[in-house]
Amino acid sequence: MSDTSLIDELPGELLMWVLIISELLVFGAGMIAFMGVRLTDPAGFAEAQSHLHRTGAAFNTAVLVTSGYLAAQALHWRQAARRGAARLALIGAALLGVVFLIIKGTEYADKAAQGIGFETHPFFLFYYLLTGFHAAHVLAGVGILLLVAWRDDARNIEAGAQFWHMVDLVWIMLFPVIYLLG
Amino acid sequence: MGVSSSIPKRSRRRLPSPITCAWLTLLALSVASAMLTLMPIPSKLLGGGILILALAKSRIILAQYLDLATSPPWLRGFTMVLTGFAVVIFGLFLI
Numbered sequence: 001m002s003d004t005s006l007i008d009e010l011p012g013e014l015l016m017w018v019l020i021i022s023e024l025l026v027f028g029a030g031m032i033a034f035m036g037v038r039l040t041d042p043a044g045f046a047e048a049q050s051h052l053h054r055t056g057a058a059f060n061t062a063v064l065v066t067s068g069y070l071a072a073q074a075l076h077w078r079q080a081a082r083r084g085a086a087r088l089a090l091i092g093a094a095l096l097g098v099v100f101l102i103i104k105g106t107e108y109a110d111k112a113a114q115g116i117g118f119e120t121h122p123f124f125l126f127y128y129l130l131t132g133f134h135a136a137h138v139l140a141g142v143g144i145l146l147l148v149a150w151r152d153d154a155r156n157i158e159a160g161a162q163f164w165h166m167v168d169l170v171w172i173m174l175f176p177v178i179y180l181l182g
Numbered sequence: 183m184g185v186s187s188s189i190p191k192r193s194r195r196r197l198p199s200p201i202t203c204a205w206l207t208l209l210a211l212s213v214a215s216a217m218l219t220l221m222p223i224p225s226k227l228l229g230g231g232i233l234i235l236a237l238a239k240s241r242i243i244l245a246q247y248l249d250l251a252t253s254p255p256w257l258r259g260f261t262m263v264l265t266g267f268a269v270v271i272f273g274l275f276l277i
Contacts, residue, residue, distance in 0.1 A: 035274035069205035
């Protein structure tokens with residue numbers, strides 16, 4: 001019989017994985033609900049979706065995966081005792097998170113200027129709830145990345161980077177569902 | 183004469199790390215998704231293609247960024263659940 005359980009095989013802290021799985025389930029349920037409600041008015045959802053900035057959102061995907069790359073490299077560098085490089089990578093990852101939020105903020109401001117709000121159409125209710133909840137996670141992630149850049153123990157960086165990769169993973173699924181499947 | 187000096191210079195070049203390869207692949211798949219939306223193909227096919235690319239990106243993030251490549255059973259489990267999720271989304275898209 002093996003001495004290690006399957007749980008021990010998970011990299012990093014178990015509680016971080018509990019958080020990651022919980023978040024994926026919450027966002028997953030939201031996206032399934034979105035697609036379910038879409039069935040009541042497919043044409044209306046497609047029309048509403050045409051008001052979104054696909055290019056900006058696609059650019060944000062590149063921003064987040066690049067930010068995730070820097071966070072992953074930061075852990076690698078910290079484990080190799082390259083503290084300065086790790087800190088810079090974490091700060092870079094956080095700055096890209098800010099870029100994501102600025103682009104998202106511009107998108108929201110544009111919607112507001114067009115008079116599009118929560119009540120305009122059920123599509124926009126889900127759009128604001130799901131992308132807004134995700135943006136709140138990005139904001140939290142930026143704070144966490146800066147925190148672990150300051151308190152740069154390898155375990156802290158690993159936990160912070162895992163949170164950030166979860167935010168990245170959610171966006172990878174959220175982007176096609178909200179912006180592309182019309 | 184050292185062993186390393188007998189190795190041709192080109193083969194001594196360092197290969198990109200798995201994390202760098204993952205990042206480049208993620209960028210390439212993101213560009214592929216964007217290109218796909220510009221192509222004149224039926225929306226159902228487009229939806230399937232976009233979800234397959236999103237699944238591929240998710241798996242790379244799980245395997246390389248979240249380091250689940252070191253734990254194949256967990257990587258398989260996450261991949262199965264995400265694939266099931268994508269199938270449900272695609273099913274709802276097709277209805």
